Amino acid sequence: xxxxxxxxxxxxxxxxxxxxxxxxxxxxxxxxxxxxxxxxxxxxxxxxxxxxxxxxxxxxxxxxxxxxxxxxxxxxxxxxxxxxxxxxxxxxxxxxxxxxxxxxxxxxxxxxxxxxxxxxxxxxxxxxxxxxxxxxxxxxxxxxxxxxxxxxxxxxxxxxxxxxxxxxxxxxxxxxxxxxxxxxxxxxxxxxxxxxxxxxxxxxxxxxxxxxxx
Amino acid sequence: xxxxxxxxxxxxxxxxxxxxxxxxxxxxxxxxxxxxxxxxxxxxxxxxxxxxxxxxxxxxxxxxxxxxxxxxxxxxxxxxxxxxxxxxxxxxxxxxxxxxxxxxxxxxxxxxxxxxxxxxxxxxxxxxxxxxxxxxxxxxxxxxxxxxxxxxxxxxxxxxxxxxxxxxxxxxxxxxxxxxxxxxxxxxxxxxxxxxxxxxxxxxxxxxxxxxxxxxxxxxxxxxxxxxxxxxxxxxxxxxxxxxxxxxxxxxxxxxxxxxxxxxxxxxxxxxxxxxxxxxxxxxxxxxxxxxxxxxxxxxxxxxxxxxxxxxxxxxxxxxxxxxxxxxxxxxxxxxxxxxxxxxxxxxxxxxxxxxxxxxxxxxxxxxxxxxxxxxxxxxxxxxxxxxxxxxxx
Numbered sequence: 001x002x003x004x005x006x007x008x009x010x011x012x013x014x015x016x017x018x019x020x021x022x023x024x025x026x027x028x029x030x031x032x033x034x035x036x037x038x039x040x041x042x043x044x045x046x047x048x049x050x051x052x053x054x055x056x057x058x059x060x061x062x063x064x065x066x067x068x069x070x071x072x073x074x075x076x077x078x079x080x081x082x083x084x085x086x087x088x089x090x091x092x093x094x095x096x097x098x099x100x101x102x103x104x105x106x107x108x109x110x111x112x113x114x115x116x117x118x119x120x121x122x123x124x125x126x127x128x129x130x131x132x133x134x135x136x137x138x139x140x141x142x143x144x145x146x147x148x149x150x151x152x153x154x155x156x157x158x159x160x161x162x163x164x165x166x167x168x169x170x171x172x173x174x175x176x177x178x179x180x181x182x183x184x185x186x187x188x189x190x191x192x193x194x195x196x197x198x199x200x201x202x203x204x205x206x207x208x209x210x211x212x213x214x
Numbered sequence: 215x216x217x218x219x220x221x222x223x224x225x226x227x228x229x230x231x232x233x234x235x236x237x238x239x240x241x242x243x244x245x246x247x248x249x250x251x252x253x254x255x256x257x258x259x260x261x262x263x264x265x266x267x268x269x270x271x272x273x274x275x276x277x278x279x280x281x282x283x284x285x286x287x288x289x290x291x292x293x294x295x296x297x298x299x300x301x302x303x304x305x306x307x308x309x310x311x312x313x314x315x316x317x318x319x320x321x322x323x324x325x326x327x328x329x330x331x332x333x334x335x336x337x338x339x340x341x342x343x344x345x346x347x348x349x350x351x352x353x354x355x356x357x358x359x360x361x362x363x364x365x366x367x368x369x370x371x372x373x374x375x376x377x378x379x380x381x382x383x384x385x386x387x388x389x390x391x392x393x394x395x396x397x398x399x400x401x402x403x404x405x406x407x408x409x410x411x412x413x414x415x416x417x418x419x420x421x422x423x424x425x426x427x428x429x430x431x432x433x434x435x436x437x438x439x440x441x442x443x444x445x446x447x448x449x450x451x452x453x454x455x456x457x458x459x460x461x462x463x464x465x466x467x468x469x470x471x472x473x474x475x476x477x478x479x480x481x482x483x484x485x486x487x488x489x490x491x492x493x494x495x496x497x498x499x500x501x502x503x504x505x506x507x508x509x510x511x512x513x514x515x516x517x518x519x520x521x522x523x524x525x526x527x528x529x530x531x532x533x534x535x536x537x538x539x540x541x542x543x544x545x546x547x548x549x550x551x552x553x554x555x556x557x558x559x560x561x562x563x564x565x566x567x568x569x570x571x572x573x574x575x576x577x578x579x580x581x582x583x584x585x586x587x588x589x590x591x592x593x594x595x596x597x598x599x600x601x602x603x604x605x606x607x608x
Contacts, residue, residue, distance in 0.1 A: 009427060011435035011464060019442050059423065084430055111437025113445050 002125055004046040006031040006063055007082075008055050016110065023117060034062025041070045041077060048101075048124035053083040055088060064090055071097055072160060080123045082107045086133040095128075103129035130163045150192050158185040220384045223307030226256055230303060250289035250296060257299045260306070260544075261388050263542050267381045272296075275398055295390040302387035313376055320369050327362030331355040403585065410583035425476045432468025436461055480521060488512075489520045489554070493527050493545060501535045502560070503541045513549040515606045521546075523554045526602050529577045530558040538562025538598060549606075556602045564596035577602075 007013040017027050031040045032053040041049055057061040064132040067079050067127050078101030081094060091104050109131065110116045119129040151159065154175075163173045168186070172179040233249045236242030245495050254276065265271040276295045278287030289296055334355035335458060439461040446453050476482070484492040490508045497504035514520070527545055540562030548555045568574040578588045586604035 009431040009435075011467075012431055012438070015435050015438040015442075019438060022442065054426070084426055084434075107431075107434045108432060108437065111441045113438070113441030116441070 001047040001120075002026045002028045002044070003120075004029045004031065004040060004044055004049040006034075006040070006049065006051040006055065006066075008032045008052065008182070010106070012052075012110075019110075019117075030067060034066050037063065037066035038070050041066070042074070045074075045077070048078040048080060048120055050080050050082060050120070052107075052181060053081055053087075060160055061090065064093065068097070076126070076210050078123045078126065079103070080105065080120055080129065086131060088134065091130065091134050093146055099127075099128045101126045104134060105129065105131045106133055128163075132160060132164060134163075144165065148193070155185050155189050155192070156181060159189050162186070162189075223256065223303060224311055226253060227303050227307045230300065246291075247288045250291075250299075253299050253303060254289065254296075257302065257388060260384060263386045264325060264381045264388065267377065268385060270385075272385060272389050274388065275395065277398070298387060298390055302384065303386060306384060310380060315381065317369075317373050317376070320365075320372075323364045324362055324369050327358045327365055328361065330358035405587040406582055409579055412582040413579055421475065421479065424471070424478070428471030428475060428554050432464060432471060436464045436468065439464060480517070481524060484520055484524050485517075488514055489523055489549065490547060492520075492524050493547060496524075496528055496531055497545060500531045500543070502531070502538075502540050502543050504545055506545050506547065508545075508547040511547060511549050513551070515549050515554050519554060519584060519604050519606050522580055522586075523556060523602070523605055525580060526556060526557065526577055526604075529573050530600055533566065533573050534558070534560045534562065534598075537566065539598070540566075540596075540598075551606065553603050553605045556600075556604075558600045558602075560596070560598050562596050562598060563594070564592045564598050565594045566590060566592040566598050566600075574600075 003020055005013055005016050005020075005027060007016065007030070013030055013032065016032060020027055028044050029040050031037050032055070035057065037051070037055070043121055051063045051067055053061050053064045054067075055213055058071075059163075062082060066082060071077055071079070075098045079092070080103035082105055083090060083106050086106060094102055094104055101123055105116070105119060109119070123129055148156070157175060158171055161174060168176070168179050168182045172182045175182070229249060230253065233242045233245045237246065254593050261272040261274065274295050276289065277293040278289055291297065302317075331352075334352065439457060443454055443457045443461065446457060458517040481492055484496050490511055491505075493508070494506055497506055515523070527547075531543065531545070538560045540560035543558065543560040546555075546557040546559075566574060568578050574590065581588045581602055581604055584604045586602060589601040590598070592600075
């Protein structure tokens with residue numbers, strides 16, 4: 001895969017480059033600030049971009065804003081956004097246009113190399129990857145008539161894994177249950193959340209994202 | 215002397231009146247600030263005189279010279295202290311001058327009486343007069359001497375009393391009312407509180423940024439390398455030792471960045487050994503030889519104040535090493551119950567300024583946040599002297 005890295009911290013940029021080239025990927029460009037990012041994304045059209053939310057010159061959410069801007073003209077450009085903190089607002093902004101080919105992970109996850117590479121692959125293929133932290137933030141039982149509150153513990157776990165873009169067999173594996181149980185849980189989840197029965201893996205992620213944006 | 219300054223006052227009064235009249239047609243506004251400055255110098259001179267005479271120094275703070283006045287402030291008619299000066303000027307100049315003239319003429323008369331016998335002897339033809347009598351005999355001439363003696367005692371006493379009265383009246387007019395000073399104090403405290411909040415916010419941002427870019431990023435990088443090592447163990451074990459070495463270096467870097475951050479928040483040596491020893495450590499680390507004068511200073515001040523003082527010395531010594539080209543520096547330090555006083559001198563090229571931004575401005579803000587004062591004297595060619603006083607507690 002041709003991969004673009006936007007990260008201002010030298011240690012992480014070099015580390016990521018080393019990891020990805022070591023895995024046989026082609027790091028086509030590295031960017032260390034938000035100003036150069038849109039040009040680089042449009043110019044290189046990478047198979048996937050790994051972007052740090054916080055970039056110079058203003059050290060706020062310049063990376064994220066550059067990604068949102070570029071995806072207005074190139075909605076299919078796959079981007080995996082990395083952040084030191086989970087911010088629900090960031091996730092919502094990122095997903096506002098399109099949920100395909102979008103990932104949002106805590107930086108910590110890059111240490112779990114296998115999972116990180118897998119997530120990168122999923123995003124590159126147009127899937128959606130959400131950090132478990134983002135999901136658990138959303139799963140915090142809210143007061144009032146929050147439909148999420150009506151889910152059982154197991155259903156929440158399944159929804160969290162769904163939101164991370166996992167398919168039913170992986171969910172079953174992760175939770176040590178049979179796939180038919182997963183199907184049953186998913187059916188319950190959508191019934192409780194008032195969603196139509198999903199036909200594809202992608203649509204069910206969209207269902208979760210609807211809650212992300214809420 | 216008094217007459218001289220009194221007449222100067224009359225001249226100044228004319229000037230002020232002319233400038234005010236010119237203000238009516240506009241052009242006076244150009245002359246106003248310099249005229250008010252002239253008036254202030256004149257008033258300050260009298261404050262000194264009156265303070266010495268009544269043995270109680272006078273204190274008035276003009277708004278534009280207050281510790282938290284905005285830079286390049288000018289005398290303003292809105293300032294109560296300036297207004298009081300304007301009231302004081304005619305009150306001082308007119309009766310003051312008249313009083314001086316009166317005193318002088320009384321002195322002349324007394325001197326005349328005292329010397330009457332002399333005149334009688336030398337120029338008997340001249341007929342002088344004492345009170346209602348014409349001096350026309352030795353008896354009357356001697357009597358004039360006695361009248362002169364009594365007169366001089368009375369004149370001295372009266373002059374002294376008049377001077378006191380004038381002094382007290384001037385004191386009243388030359389001192390801004392306590393309430394005005396309280397207003398000023400409230401403004402100063404509000405300003406220093408705002409500085410404190412700003413400094414605090416800036417400090418939090420700096421710490422967050424340092425953590426984000428330093429330790430946090432470092433640990434993520436370490437985790438990333440560990441992940442790579444895990445993969446390498448299965449696929450290319452021969453690369454593992456080198457990767458472990460690189461990872462250990464990353465860990466050390468992250469630790470170093472954390473250590474620096476902690477030192478920047480609250481230096482451990484300050485907590486353990488106190489300000490004087492902490493300053494000694496700073497001096498030992500400085501590239502320019504630094505002498506410490508902290509005679510008998512063993513007291514401890516509140517931690518926040520000590521920390522501020524520590525960073526003042528740290529920043530000042532960093533500036534000395536970076537910009538002054540000095541061969542030697544001196545840090546003078548005293549801690550009392552009331553305040554920490556610091557003086558940092560170097561024999562470098564001078565020309566340091568708080569206006570240029572950077573270190574000294576930051577230092578000044580830090581001190582202002584504690585309601586402290588900073589005084590920098592640094593003429594071109596040196597030497598540079600920085601005086602800082604930070605009050606302890608309320």
